[in-house]
Amino acid sequence: MSSSPSTDDSGALLGPADIRELAAALGVRPTKQRGQNFVIDANTVRRIVRTAEVRPDDVVVEVGPGLGSLTLALLEAADRVVAVEIDDVLAAALPSTIAARMPVRADRFSLVHSDAMHVQELPGPPPTALVANLPYNVAVPVLLHMLERFPSIERTLVMVQSEVADRLAARPGNKVYGVPSVKANWYAEVKRAGAIGRNVFWPAPNVDSGLVSLIRRDKPIETTATREEVFAVVDAAFAQRRKTLRAALAGWAGSAAAAEAALVAAGISPQARGESLTVYEFAAIAENKQG
Numbered sequence: 001m002s003s004s005p006s007t008d009d010s011g012a013l014l015g016p017a018d019i020r021e022l023a024a025a026l027g028v029r030p031t032k033q034r035g036q037n038f039v040i041d042a043n044t045v046r047r048i049v050r051t052a053e054v055r056p057d058d059v060v061v062e063v064g065p066g067l068g069s070l071t072l073a074l075l076e077a078a079d080r081v082v083a084v085e086i087d088d089v090l091a092a093a094l095p096s097t098i099a100a101r102m103p104v105r106a107d108r109f110s111l112v113h114s115d116a117m118h119v120q121e122l123p124g125p126p127p128t129a130l131v132a133n134l135p136y137n138v139a140v141p142v143l144l145h146m147l148e149r150f151p152s153i154e155r156t157l158v159m160v161q162s163e164v165a166d167r168l169a170a171r172p173g174n175k176v177y178g179v180p181s182v183k184a185n186w187y188a189e190v191k192r193a194g195a196i197g198r199n200v201f202w203p204a205p206n207v208d209s210g211l212v213s214l215i216r217r218d219k220p221i222e223t224t225a226t227r228e229e230v231f232a233v234v235d236a237a238f239a240q241r242r243k244t245l246r247a248a249l250a251g252w253a254g255s256a257a258a259a260e261a262a263l264v265a266a267g268i269s270p271q272a273r274g275e276s277l278t279v280y281e282f283a284a285i286a287e288n289k290q291g
Contacts, residue, residue, distance in 0.1 A: 005245075011070070012072055012076070012086050012101045012102045013042040013045065013046075013072050013073060013101075014040070014042070014067065014068060014069045014072065014101075015040065015041075015042060016040040016041075016202065017051055017152070019038050019040045019067055019069065020091070022067050022097065023038070023067065023285055026089050026090075026093050027089070027170060028067070028089055028090065030202070032202055035100070035181065036180070037133075037201040037202070037203060037204075037205045037267060038066050038067055038201065038202050039066075039069040039070060039133060039200055039201060039247045040048075040200060040201065040202045041199075041200035042069075042073070042262045043265045044196065044200040045069050045070045045072075045073035046071060046073055047194075048070060048071075048073070048133075048157060048159065048211065049073045049074055049077050049131070049204065050127060051157055051193050051194060051211055051213070052131045052145065052155065052157035052187065052213075053226050054074060054077040054078050054129060054131065054156060055077075055078070056077070056078070056079060056191055057079050057128075058077075058078040058079055058080075058128045058129045059078065059080045059081075059103045059125050059126065059127045059128050059129070059132075059172050060074050060080070060081050060082070060127065060128070060130070060131050061081075061082045061083075061084065061085075061122060061127040061129070061130050061132075061146070061150070061153070062074060062081060062082070062083045062084070062130075062131055062132050062136060063084045063116045063130070063132040063134060063142055063146065064084070064085065064086075064116070064132060064135055065083040065084075065085055065094060066085075066090055066133070067093070067094075068094050068095065068097045068098060068101075070131065070132075070133055070248065071083055071094065071098065071103060071109070072097075072098070072102055074131060075098065075102055075105045075109060076102070076105070078108075078129070078249070079108065079145070080109070080110070080124055080125065080210075081109050081110070082109075082112060082122050082123060082124060082127065083108045083109070083111050083112070084112045084113075084114055084116045084122075084237075085111065085112070085113060085114075085115075086114065086115045086116070088113075089187060090284075091111060091113040094111055095109070095111055100252065101279075104246070110122075110123045110124055116138075116142045116145065116146065117138070117141060117142060117145055119145075119146075119267060120149065120240065121150065122150070126150065126152035127150055127152055127153050128152060128153065128154055128155070129153060129154065129155045129156065129157075130143075130146055130147075130150075130153045130155075130156040130157075130158070131156070131157050131158075132158050132159070133159040134158050134160050136160065136164065136205075136207070139158065139160040139161070139162065139164050140168070143156070143158055143168075143184070143214075144180075144183055144184070144187075146193045147184075147187040147188065147214070147216070147277070148187070148227070151216075153155060153216065153238040154214070154215070154216050155213075155214070155215055156188065156212075156213070156214040156216075157193060157211060157212070158211070158212050158214075159210070159211055159216075160210060160212060161207050161208075161209060161210070162195065162207060162208040162209055162210040163207070164180070165182055165192055165209075165210030166192070166210070167210045168180050168184050168190055168214075169181070169190050169191050169212055170179060170190045172275065172276055172277060172278055173275065173276055174275070175275070177239050177275045178241070178274075178275065179234055179235060179238045182234045182277075182279050182282060183231060183234060184214060185216065185278075185279040186221060186227065186230065186231075186279050187216055187217065188214035188215055188216045189214070189215045189217065190212060190213070190214050191212070191213050191215075192211070192212060193209070193210075193211040193213040194211040194214060195208065195209070195210050196209040196210065196211065197209075215217060219269065221279060221280060221283055223283035223284070223286070223287055224287050225283055225286035227288045229286040229289070230279075230282055230286045232252060232282045232286070233249065233252060233272075233282050233285050233286045233289075234282050236248060236249050236251060236252035237273075237274030237277070237282070238274050238275075239260070241273065241274055241275060242273075243273070244270060244271045244272065244273060245259065245268065245269075245270060245271075245272050245273060245274060245277075245285075246259050246260045246263065246270035246271065247259075247260045247265055248273075248274065249262070249263070249285070251291060252289075253290075254291065258290060258291075261288075261290060262285055262288040262289050263285060263288075263291065265288035266281065266284035266285045267284065268281055268284070268285065
């Protein structure tokens with residue numbers, strides 16, 4: 001592997017041979033436990049950066065950079081990149097990969113060796129964008145944690161399992177609309193932003209992937225209820241999604257009668273089900289809980 005990028009447009013980015021060579025040198029075998037599937041296609045990472053609309057003044061946080069495929073493409077486009085990596089071996093190797101392949105940008109890269117679910121602060125200026133190929137098994141909790149913890153993140157583009165992408169972007173009334181859909185909507189306008197084939201990964205996963213775009217709301221949802229209070233209603237409503245809200249929210253409200261009172265006060269039929277409600281309606285229910 002050449003230690004200095006060539007002068008052509010894609011010389012700094014990692015291709016299939018580079019990825020396998022790096023992995024072999026590090027003794028890395030992608031693990032199912034961490035949902036590791038490394039992107040081996042330079043065109044795909046460029047497409048992700050384009051779709052994320054990364055700008056020259058952006059401070060991008062990337063979760064799970066792996067061997068650095070997407071990291072390098074982000075560094076080409078952004079002002080700074082902060083990568084959060086939990087894996088000891090990958091975290092130790094990434095700075096030298098960046099230094100070797102993109103030396104002129106290496107001082108704009110920071111690594112946080114940590115579990116993204118526990119990250120409370122990041123080095124440098126506040127992040128303006130989150131771009132990540134998220135491990136399938138932790139995609140939703142990691143995404144929600146980062147949006148909650150770092151309100152400066154305006155734009156997010158994540159690559160997740162196709163079914164997770166569908167759930168995140170689902171609208172009320174859709175059969176896959178649920179807790180991830182509502183909670184993501186609390187923070188942002190959410191939409192599907194494309195599909196990713198299996199052959200751009202090593203190893204190739206046995207599921208398809210999708211891109212999800214989240215643009216943070218200009219103004220937070222107006223409600224006197226806290227986020228925790230609204231999310232408690234959401235969790236209760238979907239814990240028993242086949243039940244009417246009057247029944248599903250009985251435990252949350254203290255009784256079915258109290259749940260009905262909160263629903264009526266919020267202008268929602270007690271016979272409705274959670275999958276028909278918008279995030280605004282969940283907020284209204286939370287506001288009207290008695291006691």
